[in-house]
Amino acid sequence: MSIPGEVITTHTEDSVVEDATAPRELQAGRSPLRIAAHRIRKDTVAMVCLSIVMLFVLIAIFAGTLADLFNVNLTVGRPAEQLDFLGDGMPLNGPPNYGFDPEHPFGVAPKTANDNLAYWLYGCRTSLVIASTATLFATLIGVVTGLVAGFAGGVVDKVISFVIDLFLTLPFLLMALIIAPIITSRFASDPDYPTIQKFGLVAVLVFFGWMGVARLVRGETMSLREREFIQASRVIGMPTGRILFKELLPNLVAPIVVAVSLMLPGFIAAEAGLAFLGIGVTQGASWGQTILQASPYFEKYPLYLWEPLLGIVILVVALNLLGDAIRDAVDPKTRR
Amino acid sequence: MKRTKSLAVVAGFAMVTLAACGGDGGDGGGSGSTSKDKFIDPASSFELVEAEGAAPEVEGAEEGGVITVLVPSDPGPEDLDPTNGWSVLGNSIQQALTNRSLTQYRRNPEGGTEVVPDLATDLGTPNEDFTEWTFTIKDGVKWETGDPVTAEEVKNGILRSFDTETFTSGPGQAYTVGWVDCPEDYAGPTKSGDCDAVQADGQELTIRMSKSFPDFNLWSTFMAIGPIPLENSEFPAYGRAPLSTGPYKIPEGGFRVNESLRLVKNDQWDPATDPARHQYADEFLIKFDQDQEKTDQILLSGNADAATTVANSLGATNANALKEALGSNYIQQTGQCISTRTPDYNKIPQLEIRQAIAYGFDFDNVQLASGNIPGVTRIPAQGLMPPGMAGRKEFFPAGEQFAYNPEKAKQLLEEAGEPGFKLTYIYDDSDAETKAGAEAEKAGYEAAGFTVEMIPYQEDAYALFDDADSPINKKLNLRATNWCSDWPAGSTMIPPLVQTGQPYNTSYFSEEEVDQRIEEIATLPIEEQADAWGDLDEMIAQKYLPNIVTAYRNDLFGAGANIGGFTGDAAMSAINYKDLFVKP
Numbered sequence: 001m002s003i004p005g006e007v008i009t010t011h012t013e014d015s016v017v018e019d020a021t022a023p024r025e026l027q028a029g030r031s032p033l034r035i036a037a038h039r040i041r042k043d044t045v046a047m048v049c050l051s052i053v054m055l056f057v058l059i060a061i062f063a064g065t066l067a068d069l070f071n072v073n074l075t076v077g078r079p080a081e082q083l084d085f086l087g088d089g090m091p092l093n094g095p096p097n098y099g100f101d102p103e104h105p106f107g108v109a110p111k112t113a114n115d116n117l118a119y120w121l122y123g124c125r126t127s128l129v130i131a132s133t134a135t136l137f138a139t140l141i142g143v144v145t146g147l148v149a150g151f152a153g154g155v156v157d158k159v160i161s162f163v164i165d166l167f168l169t170l171p172f173l174l175m176a177l178i179i180a181p182i183i184t185s186r187f188a189s190d191p192d193y194p195t196i197q198k199f200g201l202v203a204v205l206v207f208f209g210w211m212g213v214a215r216l217v218r219g220e221t222m223s224l225r226e227r228e229f230i231q232a233s234r235v236i237g238m239p240t241g242r243i244l245f246k247e248l249l250p251n252l253v254a255p256i257v258v259a260v261s262l263m264l265p266g267f268i269a270a271e272a273g274l275a276f277l278g279i280g281v282t283q284g285a286s287w288g289q290t291i292l293q294a295s296p297y298f299e300k301y302p303l304y305l306w307e308p309l310l311g312i313v314i315l316v317v318a319l320n321l322l323g324d325a326i327r328d329a330v331d332p333k334t335r336r
Numbered sequence: 337m338k339r340t341k342s343l344a345v346v347a348g349f350a351m352v353t354l355a356a357c358g359g360d361g362g363d364g365g366g367s368g369s370t371s372k373d374k375f376i377d378p379a380s381s382f383e384l385v386e387a388e389g390a391a392p393e394v395e396g397a398e399e400g401g402v403i404t405v406l407v408p409s410d411p412g413p414e415d416l417d418p419t420n421g422w423s424v425l426g427n428s429i430q431q432a433l434t435n436r437s438l439t440q441y442r443r444n445p446e447g448g449t450e451v452v453p454d455l456a457t458d459l460g461t462p463n464e465d466f467t468e469w470t471f472t473i474k475d476g477v478k479w480e481t482g483d484p485v486t487a488e489e490v491k492n493g494i495l496r497s498f499d500t501e502t503f504t505s506g507p508g509q510a511y512t513v514g515w516v517d518c519p520e521d522y523a524g525p526t527k528s529g530d531c532d533a534v535q536a537d538g539q540e541l542t543i544r545m546s547k548s549f550p551d552f553n554l555w556s557t558f559m560a561i562g563p564i565p566l567e568n569s570e571f572p573a574y575g576r577a578p579l580s581t582g583p584y585k586i587p588e589g590g591f592r593v594n595e596s597l598r599l600v601k602n603d604q605w606d607p608a609t610d611p612a613r614h615q616y617a618d619e620f621l622i623k624f625d626q627d628q629e630k631t632d633q634i635l636l637s638g639n640a641d642a643a644t645t646v647a648n649s650l651g652a653t654n655a656n657a658l659k660e661a662l663g664s665n666y667i668q669q670t671g672q673c674i675s676t677r678t679p680d681y682n683k684i685p686q687l688e689i690r691q692a693i694a695y696g697f698d699f700d701n702v703q704l705a706s707g708n709i710p711g712v713t714r715i716p717a718q719g720l721m722p723p724g725m726a727g728r729k730e731f732f733p734a735g736e737q738f739a740y741n742p743e744k745a746k747q748l749l750e751e752a753g754e755p756g757f758k759l760t761y762i763y764d765d766s767d768a769e770t771k772a773g774a775e776a777e778k779a780g781y782e783a784a785g786f787t788v789e790m791i792p793y794q795e796d797a798y799a800l801f802d803d804a805d806s807p808i809n810k811k812l813n814l815r816a817t818n819w820c821s822d823w824p825a826g827s828t829m830i831p832p833l834v835q836t837g838q839p840y841n842t843s844y845f846s847e848e849e850v851d852q853r854i855e856e857i858a859t860l861p862i863e864e865q866a867d868a869w870g871d872l873d874e875m876i877a878q879k880y881l882p883n884i885v886t887a888y889r890n891d892l893f894g895a896g897a898n899i900g901g902f903t904g905d906a907a908m909s910a911i912n913y914k915d916l917f918v919k920p
Binding site: 075076077078079080083085086087088089110111112113114181184185188193278279282283289292293296297 | 629651652653656657700701704705707709710765766767768769771772775776778779791792793794795808
């Protein structure tokens with residue numbers, strides 16, 4: 001029933017033709033996405049990465065429960081009791097100078113004596129919430145503008161393309177540095193400031209992250225719109241909206257999924273990077289914040305820096321590899 | 337948005353750093369008893385000494401060498417115009433090395449600080465009620481150009497400090513405007529011409545005060561009322577390269593704003609006229625805005641460059657390693673500085689609640705979280721007058737040292753009938769240390785039975801406290817002020833912090849009794865004033881407690897192995913640059 005595994009290595013046109021024709025009757029009704037999903041299931045690297053990502057997602061969702069399970073929380077530590085402040089300033093229990101401390105499995109932070117595990121768990125939640133929300137909105141904006149520009153063409157396309165180019169010329173880091181304090185000073189006294197800050201960050205990420213998808217979708221749309229099936233639907237008088245969403249969009253799902261899967265790790269890294277610069281999330285836990293605080297202690301207390309760093313690296317590498325695997329799976333040119 | 341760094345700039349001699357609650361303050365609680373380093377005996381320092389001739393040689397001093405000064409986390413002065421100088425960093429460097437004034441500070445061999453004459457032949461002659469001061473300018477003091485320094489030029493300097501519109505950050509606005517008897521709208525010699533309150537006759541200089549000013553010869557240590565050339569001294573051009581009268585001068589292009597300041601020997605400086613300064617090193621290279629961590633690592637590395645390096649501040653994380661590595665070149669300098677929490681006097685009228693705040697301030701944990709070392713860089717405090725200030729009285733605002741005591745705080749809140757009283761204060765969330773400090777403070781208050789609301793605020797906190805219409809400011813009921821004395825007298829600590837309407841009276845404290853007493857003390861005979869300030873300090877703290885003094889502030893300075901004569905300047909809360917030399 002399935003595609004034989006032995007042709008995996010062949011990438012010639014012939015093999016494509018063979019593949020596509022031979023089991024045609026058997027595969028009737030299988031959508032391209034189902035084929036792709038099936039291929040991913042066969043890909044060991046992709047499955048390992050997927051399980052890592054799922055693990056992080058579960059950690060993010062159940063951060064509070066997990067913290068309770070380990071009996072740790074975000075409340076400030078008691079540095080005067082927990083740190084050797086007249087000595088080298090390091091914790092009196094647990095790493096780096098002593099063995100494992102069951103009360104604080106990841107150790108406590110120098111200076112503040114905050115619990116590292118609690119901050120790590122909630123930092124994971126912050127990362128994923130911000131990155132996935134930003135990805136969702138950036139994709140939505142990108143797809144809609146791309147579709148409209150690509151399909152309408154003419155003046156509309158020119159205007160939208162100009163806007164896309166304009167946004168591409170704005171340096172992301174510089175703009176983030178400018179916008180973040182404006183948001184802060186506007187909403188700092190608001191009781192919902194921590195939430196507003198997160199959404200502010202999402203807005204900044206979306207604002208400067210949607211152009212890639214928009215360009216991609218626009219290009220694909222332009223090539224699809226001249227195809228026979230679109231022209232046919234026009235001829236039979238299908239409304240434009242229906243053409244866009246019923247005919248064009250399903251054919252664009254593959255590139256969009258790929259773009260999304262690569263955008264997500266990008267946003268996670270950007271979120272941490274901004275937090276490191278002090279313009280990201282300052283309320284609550286964030287991996288980037290922890291890295292910023294941990295960097296001066298690398299010599300004395302390397303574990304403090306490794307924890308958030310490994311979190312980010314593993315998650316981003318896993319997402320990237322998964323993204324690559326998805327791209328391979330949905331790309332007809334690598335059909336195997 | 338990252339205002340925290342620049343807050344160090346504001347670190348005025350008079351008004352210090354940020355305040356945003358949690359900044360670096362600490363309060364009178366805590367187990368400061370662990371402190372190994374005690375303060376010097378208050379009354380023993382700051383003597384007035386009529387010194388003459390050249391400064392005593394520093395033991396083992398050698399000539400030559402280049403001294404590098406690293407200044408972490410402080411971009412340095414925006415200009416070097418003496419009239420604009422009101423920051424600890426700028427004044428401590430310029431007054432020690434390039435700009436002479438009428439009087440100056442000197443560190444005596446016993447480690448105490450003396451006030452000695454500088455450009456003047458003596459410490460000035462006041463009339464009976466201190467409303468007129470006369471100084472004689474020494475002969476043979478020259479500018480770097482070789483021209484003699486005249487009384488006319490000192491007069492020009494004094495009058496110039498009236499121009500508060502041009503010299504916005506200068507100390508003249510607080511002292512010359514307040515005390516020198518010029519017309520109300522007088523705005524300096526360029527705008528308003530002459531003012532007859534300052535008379536220059538030959539080498540003789542007479543200054544008439546509008547009211548009694550016994551501390552004039554302490555105020556006159558400021559370069560802001562030192563000599564300014566009559567020609568070619570327009571702001572801002574003059575601030576790029578002011579002419580030197582001291583042992584070092586600024587070479588062409590020697591000052592790069594926020595970057596560096598290079599100083600070379602001034603061959604026109606005559607050591608015989610200067611009882612406190614030396615000219616040992618060939619050059620000074622001062623580098624601003626350095627990274628604290630890198631500075632610490634340079635000193636720890638102990639290599640050839642580090643051996644002739646001086647650090648203007650040491651990081652708390654490396655303090656113990658540095659103490660071991662630097663030995664006697666590790667200095668813990670007592671500052672004339674305090675950190676306070678100021679509960680709003682109108683919103684928190686009950687003394688019990690204000691005391692409960694003091695008991696709820698978790699000294700050790702707050703200090704550690706904000707990157708200070710309890711008992712070393714922050715000392716549990718009592719009154720407004722820091723140790724080393726003349727007239728300081730040993731007392732406790734509530735009969736005992738405020739130490740973190742949540743039970744006592746709860747009990748006081750019960751007595752006041754306000755259990756769960758809500759405190760609202762601001763903090764800077766863009767700086768990890770300030771934020772951690774504020775959170776530790778919050779945890780302490782909450783354990784002590786308060787409810788706490790913290791508002792993130794990243795702009796200048798003092799500007800906010802000064803803005804009565806700001807909706808944020810209206811919400812606050814707990815503010816903070818950090819303050820350093822301008823000279824070691826109660827008159828530069830108490831009135832600015834508790835007098836009605838003063839900009840740094842952030843508790844908005846106002847009591848007729850206190851205001852009256854402040855006015856009275858200024859009219860007392862000079863020898864009674866110091867003790868009167870001490871008594872007033874005690875009375876205010878015990879009766880009203882408008883300022884909860886959370887800590888006395890100490891600074892940490894360090895220098896490499898080849899730096900000699902490395903000491904702290906207690907009057908300036910800075911490094912004593914006057915005695916530095918390079919060991920061969």
